[in-house]
Amino acid sequence: MSGYEMNRRRFLTGLGLGAAAVGGAPLLAACGGGSSGLSGDQAGSGEGASGAKPQISVWYHQYGEAGTQQAVQKYAKAYPDADVKVQWTPGDYTSKLNSGLLSSSGPDTFESGVNIDQVRSEQVVPLDDLIAEVKDDYTAVDITSNTVDEQIYGIKIVDDMGVLYYRKSLLEKAGVQPPTTWDELIAASKELTTKDVKGLFIGNDAGVTPSFGGGALLGQILWAVGSDFLTPDNEPGFTGSEAKQSFLKLRELFDSGSILLGAPTDWWDPSSFTQGLAAMQWCGLWALPGIQKAVGDDFGVVPWPAYSSTVGKPSTFLGGWAAMVSAKAKDVEAAKAYVKWLWVDHAEFQEDFNLNYGFHIPPRKSLAARASKLQSGPAADALKIFNEYAVAPNPAWTPKMSAAYADAATAIVRKGGDVDANLATAEKAVRAELDRLFG
């Protein structure tokens, strides 16, 4: 038997052979991308073959509205200066994007929201020169929420917002007015609840657990009392006594048994509202065409209510997506050129993408102003709410801060946890992050 035994030298030779058999790095890299068209051409930006155009890979999350995927593919095809490959990502886009940005097999350009950590770790490149000429056509909040250290890292593609949809007929039947304060909201929700219909749908997580697009009310809890996640000078803004009262109101709503939980779809999908599972629903403007189609004129929209008639103000979120460019792009300049061509130079693409599928608000003021679909009915009400009450995200509010804050919110609202203790824990985590970022 001893003749068959292997020795260390053979073992190591074998390792080398094995590595050769697998083919080394290029093949491995190709495994991750899922874009088989790219893996064959290792020549890089295409100067090798005569006439070959550079290749740009663009990543999007999955928009729910029919036709959106075809639309971005159509734009990509129309681009004359490069071969643009669209990656449309259903499911957990954020995780996929985050891992993509760590490697060189990630996107060249992608949609996301600007975050200070991406900037500090040099994952993205500034885009100021791209929108210098038309900067004034964007709303101020769309610029500031994409700016870190005085440089712009994201160009808004779509602006989103939420509204509280309500069924006019159901409210009339119950003799309830659209709510304008927390207490009215709770009362209305209870009043509207029957055996088969719940009063209000704010997500299966009661609006406080941010996974799979949940956590829809994490901001509104604070905005309702005129506060925010971080104060303007970057201090935790969620520990005031009014904020704590607001948390208790949401818990009261959760405990009232009048909100819809365990629905087949979540808050960002209007099905629960259109199928009559709930009389009111917090949902995005994007769902408006679908709701109109399903229930006709039997609905209206209001902002998320203020804490009370004297404290705080109504609110909604300023959401949406911004086009960004990866610092690891195969050709950063080519990727930037594409972003400029698609979202800055060709306003008609922005108009088409925002208004022809679901409803979004075009970030360019000139486009929003002439958008006839946003001029009448509930859409016009929504636009007014957006202009008056939308709260922009702060790039300094990092995912880690958000996770700590959401843990506290989940414990307080869904588990009946102590408000002071849970928010103190979150505050500690947020302060540690702020120290890390701003010293």
Add this chain to the structure above:
Amino acid sequence: MSVGAPAAATPAAPPRAARARGRGGVRGVAPAFWFFVGPFLAGLLVFVYVPIVWSVVLSFSRAQNTVTPGDWVGLQNYVDLLQPGPFLSSLVTFTVFAAFIVPLTFVLSLGLALLLNQVTVLRTFFRSVFFLPTACSYVVASLVWKLSIFNGVRFGLANTVLGWFGVENIAWLATTSPPWYWVVIVSARMWLQVGFYMILFLAGLQRISPELYEAAAVDGARNAWQTFRFITLPQLRATSVAVLLLLLINAYQAFDEFFNLLGNSSFARPPLVYLYYTAQGNQDFGHGTAGAVILALLIMIVTLAQGKIFGFGKAD
């Protein structure tokens, strides 16, 4: 390691093999051996061992939005995690979960195996039926449980059935008092796992010599319980220890159903889900990898301790 070699050597013509037989072994063996083992070994190295070593290195580093170690912080990541906080409470969640799921799966799969062992007709059919769910993915099962069986509205299966008895709709996954979500989590995992462990027990049962039962009957074992207690159970010791071990490791690694059913809920978040969101969500790979190392060490210690106590791998 030498196991693969003789098989590869046998077909070679004797004279050549004799010539080739040198000090270091049969030359013709090596290429064939590496041809089959090489790719697997390389895969193991590249996809398992390198990432493990990389993780350990990264866990001593502050790695925010990067997987390149460099900003060394010593043991700080470990210190952070081991203070009272979400990671420790996720370990508590796991402990609660394991306390439920391990004994329950053990008893149920053993029970099923015992019943199946008695059945004389259609045994293969029943065995397949109980084993089939093992082939189902956790993600698919979670979605079926969430959307169809345990959804919170009136047309969910569970609520429909309860509705017949006048029970009001229950939001299974959202209700924290009483914590109905455990019903969903535990039942999904049972359905997926019991069949597999049942097969292990069945194999164990079929290895027990019938003579033992005959001898027990002769010696006056009065009833089924006595035979089970004094013959079957002791004879199943090796299988039982293996099953317990696998169940415990599986519970430690709980991820899919929690992730898909509850997302990032701080009230029921096992360690892996927490680490997933730390690394993938927060992009904090330093803490993420440190937590993974702690978890791996914990599993190793428990496995070794259990092996020591129950004598895993020893002859019967």
